[in-house]
Amino acid sequence: MSTLFDPDEPTDSRPMIVHDGPGGFPAVSTPSGTPAGGPGLPGGLPGGGAWAGGDSLLDGLNPEQREAVEYRGPALLIVAGAGSGKTRVLTHRIAGLIGSREAWPSQILAITFTNKAAAEMRERVGALLGQAATGMWISTFHSACVRILRAEAERAGLSSTFTIYDSADSRNVLKRIIKELSADTLGFTAAGVSNKISKLKNELADADSYARNANLSDPQELMFIEIFRQYTRRLRAAQALDFDDLLAETVYLFRAFPATAALYQRRFRHILVDEYQDTNHAQYSFIKELTRPIEPHIVAELGTAGHHVRSLQDASGAIPGASLTVVGDSDQSIYAFRGADIRNIVEFERDYPGAKVVLLEQNYRSTQNILSAANAVISNNFDRKDKKLWTAVGDGAKIIGYTGYSGHDEAQFIADEIEKLHAEGVAYRDIAVFYRTNAQTRALEEIFVRAALPYRVVGGTKFYERAEIKDAMAYLIAVANPADELALRRILNTPKRGIGPATETQLASFAEANGISFRQAMRDAGSLGMGPKVTGAILKLAKLLDEAALMLDPENPAGVSSVSEVLGFLLTESTLLEVLRGSRDPQDETRAENVEELLAQTKDFVKENPDAGLIDFLTQVSLVAAADDLDDSSGTVSLMTLHTAKGLEYDSVFLTGIEEGLLPHQMSASEPGGPAEERRLFYVGITRARKRLYLSLAMTRAQFGETNVAMPSRYLQEIPGDLIEWRQSPGMANSRGGTQPRALNARRDGFGSRGGSGSGSERFGGELPPAPKPKTEWANRVTAQVRDNGDLTLEAGDRIRHVDFGEGRVNQVTGEGTKRIAHVQFDTAGAKKLLIKIAPIEKI
DNA sequence: TTCTATTGGCTTTTT
C-alpha cells in the first residue's frame, strides 16, 4: 500500500490511499505523481505489463474491440451494434487508462443514461481494478449535473438544498398556473404545456429566448409565453429545478462562468459517454462544454488558486480539451420524442475533426436467426449506415409467432410458453415480456396472477410515484427546502386536519400580500383571524416542520439526527401512518406498508451512506429510474416497456402486441420520422433476446374498455418468413371456427399477397383477419371482475371445472393461504397451474 | 370541510 498524490476534487487536492486490488494493481507510486492524460503521452498500453498475473486487458477481445480499448486521441466514436460488447469495451478502456497510469481515477467521467447502467459499469471497472476505481465519476447525466449544481449552487444562483421536481410535480405547478390564467379556455393542458416546455429546455431555450422568436400577435403564443414565465418564476421561488433544468442550468453555469467550468474541464481529462445516440441538445452541450480547452489566462487563474495545472498545460499555456469517447448505435435511437438528436452521433466526425471511428459488428448475445430478423427489419430504415450484425454461435431456434384472439388469449399463450420454458430449466429471471404501452400490462397481469407465475412489472407506477410515498416525501422536502411551496401545499391537509382549499388560498394570499413565504405565513397563522380549530392545526404543522428542521441543524447541541429518525418523527407526529393504519379503506393497509417500506429504505440509506444527509437522500430518490430497481437475482419474469428494455438482455424474450396502432403506435404516425423510430424500437426489442424470441399479437385489443380490431404490424412482414415458426399465424387465427366470409381490409396488400420467399404463402395463411365478432367462444376470455373462491379447498385427486379450460384433475396443491396453487391436468387444455383463490374454477 | 357520486377524458414511450 502506498500513498499517491491525486488531483482529486477540483477545489482541493487531497492525497489518496490506493490499496492493492484483487486484480493485482501495482501499488508502485510514481514520484512525480502525475500520470496526467492528454496529448504528449505515449499511446497504447505498456504491453499488458501493467497487469499483474499476466491476464492482459485485451485477452478475449476481438480486433475491433481491442482497437477501441487501445486507441488514444482526442476523440473516439465506437459504433457498437446491439450485443457487441460495448460495456466490456468501455470498462476495459477505463481500466486501461488507469492501469497504464495514463490517468488518475478522478480524471475520469463516465456518463450513462440510467443509474443501473452506471452501477453495472462501476462494478465491472471495480472488478478489473480493485480499489483504484475510487474517485471516478461514473454517473448519469442528471446526477452528474446535480452534483455540480449543488457544489456550485452559489454561482448558479441557487440554494444548495434545491428540490428536484419530477414530471408530476411540474404538471401540478402548471395546472395551477393554467387555472389562474384561465388558459384552459384556449385549449392548454398541463401535460401539453409541460411537454412543450421540456422540449424547449432540451434545446436550451428559456421563456425569453422563445419569446424573441415567437409570433406575438398570436394569442396562443402569448399565453404560452406567460405560462412559461410563470412556471419559471414559481420554480425559482420554490428553489426547485425540473429534470430538464438540471442539464440546462449546468450548461448555463459553464457558459456564464468559464473559470467555474475550467475546474471541471481541468479535472475530467477522459470523458466517456454511453448511448450517445440518445443525447439531446442540452446533453450534447454539456459534453461540449466539458471537453472545451481551457484558455491560458484561465489556466493561470486556476494555478494561482492552488489548482494543479502544470503537467496538463501545452506549449501555449492552455490546457487542451479532454479526450472524449462516445459509444452508440443510431439504430437504437428511440428517444427522439424526448429531444434526442440522432445527428449528435451521425455528425460526430464532423463535430470532432480527426475523430477515430471503430465499428463493432460482431454480436455475442443472440443466435443468428434472431440477428437475421433484426437486420432484416432495420434495413428498411433508409438514411442509415449499413451495418450487419453477425454471430459465430449458429442459427439457434426459430422465432415463434402466435396470434391470439384477444389480448388475454395472447397473454395466456405467453404464460403457457413461460411455464414450458421453466419446465425445461429456464429460470424465470431469464425471461422477459416487452410491450409498447404500459396499458398492455393489465391483460398480462391478470393471466399471470391466475397462472401463479412469478412476475414483476419494471417501471410503470413506480414506488416513489405512489401518492402515499409522495406525501411522506413531501414532509421531508418541506423540511429540507422550506421555500418549496408545492411540498407544503401537499402536506397541508394530509392527513386530514380540516385545512381545506379555502384556507389554503387564504394562506397563500396572506403570504403574497405581506411578502413572506408560505411557510412563514403558516407560522403567522394566528394573525389571520381564522377559526381556532384551523389556526391550531396550521400552527401545529408549522411547529412540527420547524422541530424536524432543528433535528438536522448542525448547530443543534442535541446532535444531528439521521434521515430515518427525522422521517420517523414526521410520520409519527403528523399521524400520517396512524391514520392509514386505522382507515377502513382496505387499500390503505397497503399504503401504510408502503410508507413503512420507505422508512426502511431510509434506514438502509443511512447505513450505506453514513455521511450523507437528507438532501442526498432526496436527490437519490428523485433520480431513480424505472430500470434501476431491477433486481437481477430475483426469480421472477420481468415485464417492461420496450423503452425500459434498452440495454438489457434475456435468454427468452416475448415481444407482445405487434400490431398496427400499437407498434408502430398510432400517435407516432403523424410525427416525422415516427415510423422509423418505432421500427428501431422493434429492433431494440428483438436484439434483447439471447436464445429464444417470441412475437405475439392479438386480433382484437381492448382499449378504453372497448374491443377494437387489430391488424398485424407492418414490421412483421419485414422478417423473412423462414425465420418464424407460427404456432398460430394471423391467417390461421382468422380462419378458426370455419370459413366465414372475410372482410376486405385496408392493409390487405401487406400480407399474403406479396410473394415472400419459400414459406411466403404460409406466413399469414394467405388471407387477412376479418372483423372478428366479440364472441364468447374465444379461448381464455377473462372477465374483469376479481373472483374470490374464498376458502375453497382442493386436494390431489379432485376434479374441477374451469371456465376456459374445461374439466381437469388436480395433481397437486402447493403454497400457503391465499397463495395456494393447484397443479391441474386438464382433459383437453393440458397441464396448468392455477391460483386457487381467484381462478375461475369450481369443484365437481 | 369532507364524503360520495358522477362524469369526462384519456394512453406512447421517460431521465
Next chain:
DNA sequence: GCCAATAGAA
C-alpha cells in the same frame, strides 16, 4: 375501463 376532477349533500 380506470383515474381524476367536479359537483352536490351532510
